Every structure is written in structure tokens, then in C-alpha cells.
Amino acid sequence: MTGLVTSTARRRSYSVLAVVLALLWAFPVYWMINSSLLPYNRIRGAEPTFWPLDGGFDAYGRAFDSGFFAALRVSAMVTAVTIGVALLFAFFAALAVSRFRFRGRTSFIITVLVVQMIPVEGLFISQYKMLEGWQLLNSVAGLSLLYIATVVPFTIWLLRGFIAGVPFELEEAALVDGCTRIQAFFRVTLPLLAPGLAASGVFGFVQAWNEFALALVVMSRPENRTLPLWLRTFTEANRADDWAGIMAGSVLIAVPVLIFFLFVQRRMASGLVTGAVKG
């Protein structure tokens, strides 16, 4: 667009600026990886070491030996339960919202959108009291319940766009060809929705894997820590002397998310701003 009227020299200097900004923005991520590979004497030198040329993976061993796997187990369970349940429930609801017209449909959508915005700190006190009463503090079930409720609204919104994007006529055509309604859905619609379900699954994964505030409130016992809580404790314990270990811990938590995120970022951005596909 405006590019049409940008002169070549200008475009070149803007491009240089963009690359500089890119380096600046990526620097913290690079620094995390770089620091995690450096030995003690390097990381605490008078001058920072910018390339991990004589680096190694010792710091990762120290992170592994400090309870990383116990936290990984808890995080994996919470994440799996959250994704499974939230995806199923949200899928049903999204189907209802995008395939049927019914009384209360618009108010349901609006409620979903508003609920999605409720900040953790607006409810976590009473959610804590509730789980305490139900004997669900320090349990995977308790934390997962809260996570499912935070993930479901946006997932409905995201899936609604995808389902609306599959033409209803396709299903009708299958009906005409002799499929039952259920068959038509499973053989025609569901395969077309696979990318949407994958994107929603990744969204749930990122939420459950990264969440800190609710985990802090619900999981107070050390043996029930999720990964973010573990990283916090690990940082506190080693702040004075082992930043390489701390950075290794950060890398371990970040890597799965960075990989998944690259696949679905487009969907997440457009889902928030425009509701994925108009329906």
C-alpha cells in the first residue's frame, strides 16, 4: 500500500531500522539461551559473554536435579485435562452457536466474550475459598476446573469462526447422498474442522502451561507445583549464584510453547480482533 510511494533509498534505511529493532526485540530470548549455556566463571565475569562458544549443558542438569520433573508431571496432567475437557465442551457450545438459531443465542455469545475478559484477580479469592470447601486445593482436578473455565470462552469464540467457515451446503450434500446427519457431520464437517481444533488445542495448552496466578493460589504445597511455580522457587533459591541454571529452567519452560505458538499465531491474532471468520 504506502509502500508504492516509498523511494528505494528510504525503503532500504527503513529495512535496516527494522532489522535493528528485530535484534533488539529478540535479544532477551537470545540472552536466555546464551546464559543457560555458559559456565559459572563466564556468566559472572566483569564483561558479559555474548557467544556461548565454550558453553555446555551443565546448567540444564542442575535444573533437572532441582525438582523439574515433579513439576513437569503436574503441569502435564493439568494441561492434558484442561485441553481435553475444554476442547470438547467448547466444541459442543460452538456447534450450537454457529449451526443453530435459538433464543438467547446472542446473549450467550456476549456473556462468553465478557467472561473471557474477567481478570484472575477479580475472582481468585472466592475461587480459593470454593476449592478449599470442596477439598480441591492442591489437586490437579481443582486447578484444571479453573483452567477449563478460563479456556472455554475463547475456545468457543475461536471454534465458532471455524465452524461457520465450513459451508452448511457441504453437509446438506452429504445428506442428499444418503448419509445420516451424524455421518455427515463426522465424515464431512469434522475433518474440515481439524485445523480449528488444533489451533484451539494449542491455545489451551499455552494457557494451562503458562498460567501463574491461579496456580499460585491453588497449589501451595511444594510437591504440587506446576512449572511456572517451580521456576519461581528455583529462581529464588539460586538468584545469588546460579543464573545459568535459572536461565536453563526458563528455556525448558519456554521451548514447547515457542514451538507450538509459531504454528497458530495467525489464528489467535485474528480470532481476538475479528472473530476468526465472519459467521
Add this chain to the structure above:
Amino acid sequence: MLRRARRDAATPTRRSAHLSYVLLVPAVLVLLAAMGYPLARQVVLSLQEYGLAQQFGQPPEWVGLDNFQQLATDAYLWQVIGRSLAFCLAVAGLTMVIGTALAVLMTHISRAARLPLHVALLLAWAMPHLASLTVWQWLFDSQYGVINWLLVRLGFDEFAGHSWLIEPLSFFVVAAVVVTWMSVPFVAFSVYAGLTQVPGELHEAGAIDGASARRRFWLITVPLIKPVLLIVGLLQIIWDLKVFTQIFVLQDAGGITRDTNLIGTYIYRLGIGQGQFGMASAASIFILLVTVLLSLAYVRLLAREEGL
């Protein structure tokens, strides 16, 4: 789509209406259990004296609006609210300006330069908050942090061994840098998506009519991407009001909590920390109301764009 809507509206069979309600049941139940019930409970709690004594079995006492009155007359709470709003508006404003500037920049650069910028922003966006916060603490480390090292090299010797997180103002500077760093990518990508929808012909026409690039930006581009800017800006305000994790984790490093609490960490320390559940619930209701009002504005904007 329109045709389908009309057709469906014309034949609303009773069976499909029933089916749609059945499909909604699981989602609605889980939202009621994990959000609806606590919300009702929170309203009740906010009207009760519920402190440590109640935590150990004494029945809670109804006190009407006492908790709210006590909060409203607490100078410290007002200080926290003022601080939260100032932080939120400053960071949201900063994020919008930088994000929009980056988006505009993206439209002026070659494809080869756009790729690294996109990847860098994606990395910052995708980083788990805890990992980002941990890295930034290391970057701002008083003794071995790169930022102090760089500042000293640039000639600001007073930054040798400078502790950023033990003084409120510089604590919030660090917090603002971190939050802006993680929020800018979403703004930049959203605005960039909006900018690519602006037809090039409009700019050509403007150029032929003799409008400068700056005037074309303000008179052609900005009005066309205004809906995106509004939605994204509102989301930033909503999100920057809830920066519990960022502040809480940085407080670990600094050790000063009283002078750096924002509304979220204040509620946490009042409720979970001191066991004052009644008071903390009352304070939570305040932040809930503010966010719900802002969210309704967001939904209205979205509805106008979407035609819900």
C-alpha cells in the same frame, strides 16, 4: 452466510432448538461452577466479616457494607488504585504507540527485512510470562546484568551495581519495559493486518492530489484502521489492569511490596496473605466491575465490526 441465517431463522424446528441447548449444557455448567458460583460467593463474602478467626471455624458475621466503607476510607487503597490506573494507562499508551509505529514500519520495508522482525516479535509474544520475567530480572541484575553493563559503557557510571527493583519508581520502569516488550507484538500484528487492508489506490489518489505522506497517513490510513486501533487499545487497557503475575514476580526480586503493590497483588496479599477474605472480596468486586464495564465496551465495538 446470510442465506443460511435466513433459512435457519425461517425453519426453527423445535428439535434443533432442544439440541442446541443440550450442546450448551457442559460449557455452561463448567462456567457456572468455576466462575458463577465463586462470583455469588464473593458477593456474600464481601458483606461479611471473614478474617482469620472465621478461617478457624468461627461463623462469619454479616456486616453489610462495612468492608466497602472501610476500603473506601482507606488512603492506601486509593493510592494503589491510582497507581494501577497510572501504570495501566502509561503502559497501554506506550504499547499502542510503539506497536502502531512498528506496524507502519512493516509496510515500508522489504520482505527480507520483514521476516526477522516478524520472528522477533513472535518470540517475544510467545514467551511464557514466567520465563520472560525471569530473563528480564537477569538482564536488569545489579551486578552482572547486561543493562547496567551497557549503561556504564555508555558513560552513566552511576549504574555500576545499580539495583533497579528496590526503589518504587525504577521498579515500575522495569515493570513497564517488561510489560510493553511482551504486549507490543500483538498490537503490531493486529494493526499491520489492518493496514494491509487499506487499498493502495487511496494513497495514490492522495499523492496525486498533492497530500504529503504524513497527511495521507492521518487523513487516509488512520480513519480506515480506527476500528482496529480502538479494539486493540481497549484490550490493552483491560490487560494492563491485570498485571498480577508481572508485578508479583518482580516484587520477589525487589522485596518492597507496600510501595509497589497494584490492585491485583494488593488483593492477593490481603486475602491469601493475611486471611482477610471479606475485605479482599470487596476489593475484588471493584476490579470486576471496572473490567466488566470495559469489556462491554469492547464487545460493542466487536459487535459493530462483526454484526453479531
